[in-house]
Amino acid sequence: MKLTTAPSVIEPARDFPDLLPHARPAVRLHPRRGTPGPYGSHIGGPVLWPAAEPWPECTDHKDVNGRAYTLPLVAVAQFTAADFPEIRFPDGTDLVQLLWCPDWHDQPHPEGWGQACRLFWRRAAEVTDPLTGQPDPKAHPRYDEGMIPRACVLHPERVTDYPGDEELPAGLADRFETWLTERGLTDDLTTVPGYKLGGYLDWRTTGLPAALECGECRAPLELFLQCDTHEYPLGSWAPDDAPDRFRPLEERHLRTGDEAGDASREPVGMTVGRGSHAGLFVCSADPRHPASFFTQ
Template sequence: MGLYGVVMDDATGARTTEPPPLDMAEAVPGLGAYARTVVRLHPRPGTPAISSSHIGGPVLWPADEPWPHCSDPKYSEQNRRKTPDHPVAMVPVAQLAAADFPEIAFPAGTDLAQILWCPSHHPDWGYAPAFRLIWRDSSTVAEPLAAPPTPHLIGDADYVPRPCVLHPERVIEYPWHEELPKDLRDKLEEWEAGESLYQYMLSIVPGCKVSGGMSWEVTDMGELPPCDVCGASLELLLQLDSCEWSTDAEGLRWAPLEDRHLEFATPEHNRAHEPTGLQIGRYSHGGFFVCSAAPEHPASFFTQ
């Protein structure tokens, strides 16, 4: 028996988000125009197939194509060690297939998005990992690489994700309050009357997800820089999060119904709450952003 008297059947592995406690479009007139659909990925440790959508684990890579390496890796600052003398193999972070995510605008002739990064902090990247985003046509991979090279240096183990299978779920979110026009922000503040329900329960979806937006409670949002190539705006491709939901009372709305019977801090709870093993920033989240006009242009990664 789960919370709210709901009996959950987990035979399919599906994960379900609790509906919002109220209709924000009705509560704040004008906000409904900003509702958007995002895809909660609900990663869980497992053994993903090489051609599937997943986080961590193998990616569909041609055996005759050079594997990306990082030529300037760093150990974490805590270790105070020197940069190694030769490049470090990047580790697979995520693979997303067009068949699973029609929300993604894949460049023409591609059907896989593959993200790899260096398992170390990089001062020149805002102490985030240096990464590569590859758009690939899976039909051209005649002979897949059996296993990726193992990095000889891991500066930060928190940047090596566990292999996870995904359980995509479409849900509605509303933008971070700084994204909204000032008149709507004013209406929202009046409605909230000093509470933070919108921020934590009713707007930005936490956890690993495709599309939508990020919360910016650490730094404030400011203005995202435009695409370096064409000047178009950036949009979120993939968010990675250190945990899938906050254990604070307001954040529990995002705990999937199927996982609410798990006892706090047990191994089973931890696998659901922190499935990828990643720690982004200071136990926060980060997002890969792509050009809204031409996703093949260089991507960006922002953390909180």
């Protein structure tokens, strides 16, 4: 299945060339519910895990009596180098897996979630004896439904992303805003919504963090994965509305309230960031340094 984003009403090369130096590639993942296998790229679903390697746990919890307990992490995503050559895999690796704690952790997480949110970089061929059956995150009474993804297959689409106001030079952000207002246009160019690799996060809820840098080596952080409650904005569901850019062209016949429509707009079923979106950032110098997670 091919899923396609409509062109923006704004063509930067024609309309606003000063934006061009800020363009950044991104991959809309277009997750859709399915039954992915352990060897491919997916959100939710089974990851390729060595049977001999202990399944990771979050140890950062205490019950009301102060007794510590652990929660098995839940597999959130897996990406292969074959599917996503744009990921900067460390030498010798071709598979990356994201696992996180199924219970909510307090905000913010400027230095990452420690043991609660982890990327694992592997060489797939080295996993010769894979684990069959992974811990059920719902087996433990303490979990947050919004942190557990439904199993989804991916339909990647390469797009160009641009930063929101927070990451543009102030003068340029103001001029772009004025340009839009004078033409009665809505910005449908910057901070592409939905699940994506790379590109820019929309920071309008919290503003930019004081320092967007690696907690280990202070190199700049870069957006690795955006998680989003919705693949495209809710307003686009009104049938009389002008077509929304981010609702895939192939799915515009779907309507809210029916199962296929909801599965298209909220395929993963997570509400990371309390119904908005969140970004997992990695170190630009070494993606093996602990990742940082920011919600909006």
